[in-house]
Amino acid sequence: MYGVWTPEQVRAAEEPVLARTPEGALMRRAARGVAQVALAELARRTGGVTGRRVVVLTGAGNNGGDGLWAGYELRRRGVAVTAVLLSPDRAHPAGLAALRKQKGRVVTAVEHGVAAVDRADLVLDAIVGTGASGGLRPEAATLADAAATAGVPVVAVDIPSGVDPLTGVPGERSVHAAATVTFGARKPVHVLAAPRCGPVTLVDIGLGPELPPAPVTVLEAPDVGARWPVPAPGDDKYTQGVVGVAAGSATYPGAAVLAAGAAALATSGMVRYAGSAADEVRAAWPEVVATDTVGEAGRVQAWVVGPGLGTDDAGAQTLADVLDAGLPVLADADAVTLLGQHAELREKAAGAPVLITPHAGEFARVAELSDDRVGSTRRAAADLGVTVLLKGNATVVAAPDGRVLVHPAGSAWLATAGTGDVLSGVAGALLAAGLDPWWAAGCAAFVHARAAEIGADGAPVPASGVQRALPAAIRAVREEAR
Numbered sequence: 001m002y003g004v005w006t007p008e009q010v011r012a013a014e015e016p017v018l019a020r021t022p023e024g025a026l027m028r029r030a031a032r033g034v035a036q037v038a039l040a041e042l043a044r045r046t047g048g049v050t051g052r053r054v055v056v057l058t059g060a061g062n063n064g065g066d067g068l069w070a071g072y073e074l075r076r077r078g079v080a081v082t083a084v085l086l087s088p089d090r091a092h093p094a095g096l097a098a099l100r101k102q103k104g105r106v107v108t109a110v111e112h113g114v115a116a117v118d119r120a121d122l123v124l125d126a127i128v129g130t131g132a133s134g135g136l137r138p139e140a141a142t143l144a145d146a147a148a149t150a151g152v153p154v155v156a157v158d159i160p161s162g163v164d165p166l167t168g169v170p171g172e173r174s175v176h177a178a179a180t181v182t183f184g185a186r187k188p189v190h191v192l193a194a195p196r197c198g199p200v201t202l203v204d205i206g207l208g209p210e211l212p213p214a215p216v217t218v219l220e221a222p223d224v225g226a227r228w229p230v231p232a233p234g235d236d237k238y239t240q241g242v243v244g245v246a247a248g249s250a251t252y253p254g255a256a257v258l259a260a261g262a263a264a265l266a267t268s269g270m271v272r273y274a275g276s277a278a279d280e281v282r283a284a285w286p287e288v289v290a291t292d293t294v295g296e297a298g299r300v301q302a303w304v305v306g307p308g309l310g311t312d313d314a315g316a317q318t319l320a321d322v323l324d325a326g327l328p329v330l331a332d333a334d335a336v337t338l339l340g341q342h343a344e345l346r347e348k349a350a351g352a353p354v355l356i357t358p359h360a361g362e363f364a365r366v367a368e369l370s371d372d373r374v375g376s377t378r379r380a381a382a383d384l385g386v387t388v389l390l391k392g393n394a395t396v397v398a399a400p401d402g403r404v405l406v407h408p409a410g411s412a413w414l415a416t417a418g419t420g421d422v423l424s425g426v427a428g429a430l431l432a433a434g435l436d437p438w439w440a441a442g443c444a445a446f447v448h449a450r451a452a453e454i455g456a457d458g459a460p461v462p463a464s465g466v467q468r469a470l471p472a473a474i475r476a477v478r479e480e481a482r
């Protein structure tokens with residue numbers, strides 16, 4: 001697991017480190033990290049570095065300074081470097097002098113910059129870093145577009161310029177990086193807009209001791225694999241946690257089949273199903289014990305409620321019954337909508353071990369959703385008194401106590417109908433096994449995304465294929481935890 005810090009926290013941590021290190025030392029260290037990654041990219045893509053052409057898109061601030069110093073390092077390795085100055089009067093003086101001394105080429109006219117980019121093997125995006133606000137300005141955008149059009153890979157310095165460092169929201173025009181080199185700490189953009197960043201390399205500039213506890217956590221395979229519940233010698237079908245699934249309807253039996261099957265594959269010793277899709281669930285998953293109502297279902301340790309449930313009075317009654325049971329509850333889809341519609345259901349949920357799993361549309365029915373997805377999810381969890389998992393390419397999970405994790409999916413294969421039902425079954429099974437809602441959400445999101453990658457393997461995969469790939473995904477994360 002690793003942490004992510006806000007640009008503001010990173011700046012605050014930088015201050016004392018800057019104060020106690022010789023002037024420019026931090027920037028030099030950052031720049032050497034950038035140069036290393038650039039050299040590796042050049043070698044990998046072109047088979048060498050000497051004589052290869054790198055263009056540094058150089059902004060007015062310290063990010064531009066990092067870029068100029070990286071250009072200096074690359075010149076020392078025999079790379080042909082051209083810096084394009086976007087604000088010639090404000091280019092970092094020491095960086096610019098160093099690059100010039102190494103006989104780096106410097107241009108200021110955009111058309112010269114575009115011509116250089118067209119011929120480049122690699123572009124360094126040192127336009128803006130954490131001091132950025134808004135999308136790229138026209139000249140910078142023209143250069144970034146030129147790189148994209150010419151198919152020249154871009155290595156972003158700290159962040160891909162034009163993407164908001166805090167929210168990860170791309171401005172109207174922004175950089176698509178093939179790789180990103182960041183300094184001191186990862187920032188939210190790196191996990192919220194991971195596809196924009198490419199692989200992120202973190203360069204240590206000594207901020208560690210100065211950083212506060214991370215406001216956002218990212219789980220890694222060993223964190224998930226080590227927590228995945230598996231039966232011990234003394235276990236039986238009841239002791240591992242029985243999960244109840246109250247989902248599906250005559251119109252949407254598939255949601256029940258996907259959720260119940262996912263629960264059966266994820267962990268639990270036993271899955272009970274309660275609802276009007278009992279026949280379909282039994283036919284697909286004979287091991288599931290199916291009844292028509294929540295009242296008839298036997299004892300469970302957690303409930304999954306909502307997928308395909310309907311938002312009529314019967315649905316509301318089912319949600320109320322499940323919340324009244326006083327057990328951990330995963331509320332998805334229609335259950336989220338019902339929570340938005342009924343204050344008395346929200347009151348029942350508040351303070352209980354409840355995990356809700358809305359997509360953006362459902363989220364907006366229970367809380368305000370802004371561009372700041374992390375902030376919005378954190379506020380929703382605190383206000384509603386439940387753990388909230390906001391779905392998307394980057395899944396955000398917040399507990400009412402303020403813990404936040406982000407899971408970048410790594411692919412977009414999950415963007416298909418029914419995958420949310422699979423997620424709810426997995427997360428519900430983890431709740432039944434005793435994981436706290438934040439961990440259940442994080443582990444489920446991780447394995448769900450991994451199952452999509454395995455199930456897809458380069459071609460679109462339907463939700464039932466994601467469901468089928470769950471055992472392989474669980475196996476993989478458990479293997480990585482060994």
Ligand SMILES: NC(=O)C1=CN([C@@H]2O[C@H](COP(=O)(O)OP(=O)(O)OC[C@H]3O[C@@H](n4cnc5c(N)ncnc54)[C@H](O)[C@@H]3O)[C@@H](O)[C@H]2O)[C@@H](O)CC1
Pocket residue numbers: 024026027030059060061062063064066127128129130131132133134135136137140157158159162183184205
């Ligand atoms: N001070 C140091 O020694 C170190 C600096 N680092 C670098 O410093 C960066 C932060 O530097 P700054 O605070 O100077 O800020 P930036 O370099 O990120 O940007 C500030 C400048 O860019 C302009 N600007 C803002 N938004 C823009 C936009 N959308 N389009 C074009 N121009 C825009 C601003 O007017 C300002 O001149 C970090 O991202 C990192 O790259 C560190 O990470 C390493 C240590």
Ligand SMILES: Nc1ncnc2c1ncn2[C@@H]1O[C@H](COP(=O)(O)OP(=O)(O)O)[C@@H](O)[C@H]1O
Pocket residue numbers: 333359390391392393394395409411412413414415416417418419420421422423448
């Ligand atoms: N572009 C995307 N990239 C990665 N994951 C995505 C993307 N779009 C959706 N997902 C994931 O797919 C699932 C969709 O769930 P949901 O919207 O509830 O669908 P459904 O109701 O059809 O099951 C969620 O886990 C979500 O995080």
Ligand SMILES: [K+]
Pocket residue numbers: 063125126127128129156157158159160161
């Ligand atoms: K940048």
